[in-house]
Amino acid sequence: MELDKIIVSLLGFGGIGFIGWFFFGKKASSNAVEVGDAITIQVSGGYAPATIQLQKDKKTTITFHRTDPSSCLEEVVLSDFKIRKFLPLNKDISIEITPQKAGEFPFVCGMNMFHGKIIVK
Ligand SMILES: [Cu+2]
Known part of the structure; x- marks a missing residue:
């Protein structure tokens, strides 16, 4: 007992x-991850980190690395930055953005099912 x-x-x-x-x-x-010059976002069942914080007017390289075979995540869309990228499996795909204004800008998978967020300060 x-x-x-x-x-x-x-x-x-x-x-x-x-x-x-x-x-x-x-x-x-x-919690947002503060980004200096560059960051890698792992794409597997979502985005990790999902929320990143960038500095206004500073060029930042965001690299997406997809290890999730689900076709749901094969595209990433940053509509505010007019970016839509295909993410091949196990490859680094980098984009460069220079945010011109402060605010919160979402990024999503091609079907708008997985969400991330870019906070610009
Ligand atoms: Cu999706």
Whole structure:
């Protein structure tokens, strides 16, 4: 009986830990990653990092690296920058942007299912 209680307690703590990790993970991933000159965004089941922060009037290279075979992610669209790029599997595809104004600019997959965001400050 004692062992049962210990196991149940451990599972309970594990569950709490998982919930904490889950929400902390969500929170962390919604924080923007500040970009200097360049950044690589991994494309696999979404975008990582999904939110990046760029400086206005500064040329920045964004490289997309897709490792997800799903055709859903084979295109990335940055409509505010008039960019639509095909992302071949396991290849680095770089774009250069120089944001002219501050604000938040989304980028999405070709079907508008996965979302990322460029914050310009
Ligand atoms: Cu899609």
